[in-house]
Amino acid sequence: MSESITIGLVSISDRASDGTYEDQGIPALRDWLASALTSPWQAETRLIPDDRETIERTLRELVDEAGCSLVLTTGGTGPAPRDVTPEATLAVGEKEMPGFGEEMRRISLNFVPTAILSRQVAVVRGQCLIVNLPGQPKSIRETLEGVRNADGKVTHVGVFAAIPYCIDLIGGPYVEADETVIKVFRPKHALRPPQA
Ligand SMILES: Nc1ncnc2c1ncn2[C@@H]1O[C@H](COP(=O)(O)OP(=O)(O)OP(=O)(O)O)[C@@H](O)[C@H]1O
Numbered sequence: 001m002s003e004s005i006t007i008g009l010v011s012i013s014d015r016a017s018d019g020t021y022e023d024q025g026i027p028a029l030r031d032w033l034a035s036a037l038t039s040p041w042q043a044e045t046r047l048i049p050d051d052r053e054t055i056e057r058t059l060r061e062l063v064d065e066a067g068c069s070l071v072l073t074t075g076g077t078g079p080a081p082r083d084v085t086p087e088a089t090l091a092v093g094e095k096e097m098p099g100f101g102e103e104m105r106r107i108s109l110n111f112v113p114t115a116i117l118s119r120q121v122a123v124v125r126g127q128c129l130i131v132n133l134p135g136q137p138k139s140i141r142e143t144l145e146g147v148r149n150a151d152g153k154v155t156h157v158g159v160f161a162a163i164p165y166c167i168d169l170i171g172g173p174y175v176e177a178d179e180t181v182i183k184v185f186r187p188k189h190a191l192r193p194p195q196a
Pocket residue numbers: 011012013014015016021022023024025026050074075076077078080082083134135136137
């Protein structure tokens with residue numbers, strides 16, 4: 001059995017965190033991971049306002065104290081004055097991973113012309129990958145899983161395909177997924193034989 005991964009799920013929304021509306025970010029993240037992952041995992045969830053200090057503190061705590069190997073944030077990536085998730089993420093990161101933001105914006109353009117308004121970034125802090133997703137709950141599945149045509153065939157691969165190998169490279173647990181949801185890619189030399 002693979003070692004279990006701890007995944008931080010952070011919903012960053014002024015109105016969901018003050019109760020104006022019910023948070024749909026954490027449930028959407030949790031549901032998608034439950035549908036996709038076949039190796040063991042547990043979530044650490046946080047619902048916080050769009051406040052830069054709070055976001056930075058939460059991300060540091062999830063990585064340095066809660067032991068997350070992956071943190072997915074949702075919300076606060078746009079151009080509005082209160083949208084500061086990318087700034088907070090870059091501030092706690094040691095290495096930027098620009099490919100994630102670039103590719104998620106390309107994927108999202110298949111759904112909305114406003115995709116380019118998302119300034120989402122990804123970084124590595126210690127042995128953890130932190131990835132920003134947009135705030136629209138539906139964008140979580142769209143960016144992680146990718147685009148499918150009417151027959152369900154994948155026409156643009158979601159960014160989760162590259163996440164398990166990234167976690168391998170930074171020293172985290174071996175993560176596996178259901179290939180009918182997302183086909184994870186690893187180079188041949190990095191593949192482990194299927195567990196009985
Ligand atoms: N946690 C959430 N739960 C449900 N819907 C959300 C959530 N976060 C964002 N949304 C929806 O996605 C839209 C865009 O997200 P964005 O992060 O830009 O939020 P916002 O407009 O800054 O407002 P807020 O931070 O108060 O959610 C929101 O206006 C809202 O309709």
